[in-house]
Amino acid sequence: MDERTALRLLAADLPGAGDDAAIVDDLVVTTDMLHEATDFPAGTTRYTAGWRAVGASLSDVAAMGATATCAVAVYAAPELDEAELGDFVQGARDVCEAVSAEYVGGDLDTHHEFTAVSTAIGRTDDPVLRSGATPGDLLCVTGELGRSAAAVRLFDAGEVERANDLFRFTPRVDAGVELRDTATAMMDSSDGLARSVHQLAEASDCGFELDWDALPVHDAVETVATDDTDHRDLAAYFGEDFELVFTISEDELDAARAEIDVPLTVVGRATTGSEVVADGEAVPDRGYTHGGD
Amino acid sequence: MDERTALRLLAADLPGAGDDAAIVDDLVVTTDMLHEATDFPAGTTRYTAGWRAVGASLSDVAAMGATATCAVAVYAAPELDEAELGDFVQGARDVCEAVSAEYVGGDLDTHHEFTAVSTAIGRTDDPVLRSGATPGDLLCVTGELGRSAAAVRLFDAGEVERANDLFRFTPRVDAGVELRDTATAMMDSSDGLARSVHQLAEASDCGFELDWDALPVHDAVETVATDDTDHRDLAAYFGEDFELVFTISEDELDAARAEIDVPLTVVGRATTGSEVVADGEAVPDRGYTHGGD
Structure with a gap:
């Protein structure tokens, strides 16, 4: 089963899911995993990784037409180096600040491959979906x-x-x-x-x-x-x-x-x-x- | 730097973080990474893993005295097996249902080690913190x-x-x-x-x-x-x-x-x-x- 098929299966089964972010009441919620092998080429700084990981989730919030409320991130790496972690968090904070959201922390873990998982939350009473285009638009x-x-x-x-x-x-x-x-x-x-x-x-x-x-x-x-x-x-x-x-x-x-x-x-x-x-x-x-x- | 030191550094630097969950307006938000080597002993079913990963985040919401609104999860494994993924999602859904929250999906990834990252969101206008105990309580x-x-x-x-x-x-x-x-x-x-x-x-x-x-x-x-x-x-x-x-x-x-x-x-x-x-x-x-x- 490839990832796209798996995602479709998930979406079909979950009424709240399937667009760029899930919708729950007046909230939109989205989560993304990025990791070194596929998402961060050699040379990517931890600052850029923090910015980009959280930015990817904030982009999903944007795609719903929602304001961005906050984001959290998990930082997992083979070793928890203070400078690297600090850079990652600074990148995460800065991208949040760029869209008036609050970065509110997350979790840490040791993992053989550098991995970042970000979750962003936004608010809107009237999300824009993928499904509203009309011929002529x-x-x-x-x-x-x-x-x-x-x-x-x-x-x-x-x-x-x-x-x-x-x-x-x-x-x-x-x-x-x-x-x-x-x-x-x-x-x-x-x-x-x-x-x-x-x-x-x-x-x-x-x-x-x-x-x-x-x-x-x-x-x-x-x-x-x-x-x-x-x-x-x-x-x-x-x-x-x-x-x-x-x-x-x-x-x-x-x-x-x-x-x-x-x-x-x-x-x-x-x-x-x-x-x-x-x-x-x-x-x-x-x-x-x-x-x- | 051990993980506890790293977590302290993070908490000191982030005004919204540091309790069991971060507080943003009327929301509490928490995210946790669990993975095979440290969190899921041999014999743990994918159903249990989904239940437990999402449950850990819902427990943080509970610790703030908040109602549980929703949860998302990232499922990462060496291979995306349909039955295993389905079991994981069912476990995640069932633990959400047990606390009247909505499981609204998440992300998938291929990863050499089975890893689950869950994020839960709750609501409260008056979170219970760790800091309010008084001698005699x-x-x-x-x-x-x-x-x-x-x-x-x-x-x-x-x-x-x-x-x-x-x-x-x-x-x-x-x-x-x-x-x-x-x-x-x-x-x-x-x-x-x-x-x-x-x-x-x-x-x-x-x-x-x-x-x-x-x-x-x-x-x-x-x-x-x-x-x-x-x-x-x-x-x-x-x-x-x-x-x-x-x-x-x-x-x-x-x-x-x-x-x-x-x-x-x-x-x-x-x-x-x-x-x-x-x-x-x-x-x-x-x-x-x-x-x-």
Whole structure:
């Protein structure tokens, strides 16, 4: 059983689960495990790891259109080094502060592999789900894609400082809150844009037409991509980015842009049917599978 | 740096942390990592593991006198086996149901060692802290001590079914809620009674006199203890039990007993000074260190 199948089984069985975060009363709750082998390339600082682990959960809170209340994290490593732990906690605190949430601690454990598990809690009375897109809605993303993909290449190349900078993203909590009344469907791009759009299509029972040329791609991708195919892979399929992918009525877009501090880019449109296509060709449903392929 | 030192450093630096659960507005939040090498002896079923991992977090919610709202868990194992995952989730759901909380899912990961990380959220406007005991207050525990200690011996002896039964405790959420107006200080006994009392003493700036003979010890301890010293070790020092340890004014005890479904046993009294003694001798501050000694 691969992880995606397992996650589907879980979601099907749990009424509160299945979107980017679970919904309980006025709370949204999300938890994520990251570990060295799959999530923290050699050169990732503990400060970046703390920021990124907690940031990933805060991004799920953002994807629900919720305010971010607080986060906790478990830090597990072969040895509990005071400086490393301090750096991790500082990263966790700083990413919380960036979205006006409170970092309130967690648990420690010795573990043969460095592992971080973060849980974030947000509040909203009216969460934005993945299921509300209607044919005709514009498909948009916040910020720029490919940041983490470029970072991984830069870690491989030994450009560690730049890679760490790229790995520390700002969760889009403010944008998510501003979009909660106008976005018809929303999630984050952690599985890659292509897979995210497939997930919106499935949840909303619609199709999407993407415009590859419209994708807002981070400058760093230009410097690491080997050719055009690689460029698209990094921007649209690699994933582990934490931008919001959302749909919105065309009438609402200008007002949303005026309210939100990060760029919103239209990258396509919801369609009738169930296909996800770009420039007339089917977009494969592939992307990042956490802990998997 | 050992884990206890590391935890202290964390608590000192984080205003919201340091009790059994962190407090944020009207929420209490707690997270715990358990893994095979230190927490799940050979023979522990995945159902028991799910129950116990989530139960440990719910016990922290109980220790704050909060109602239990929900829990999430991360399941990480070398292979994602459908039956094992299903059993784990069922255990997590059942322990939530036992305390009227909602299990709302979590995350999955492949990891070389079976690892479970649970996070529970509760609500209270007036959490019970460890710091409110006053000399003269009675020291009490819910239920019976030594349950997990006996279970570990039974796992070693191959009596797996009985051991699994003992490992699945009911978190004392109902008792915690009933005690929230009368308990002056409260925590759970997960580090063992002796260490818990030391922690109450330190937080409340008082001492305690314990009465060893008064300890309510689970029957199973009788069957596995090798002698009287061992019996005391299992009941008072081994830990990993999840009973409430609390202080209460003598005037309030009868009313509390009348309201609460589990037995409350008086095991000592808060004193002036800072010593923890039993039968005239100092009680060492030793017990279970999570992931440590």
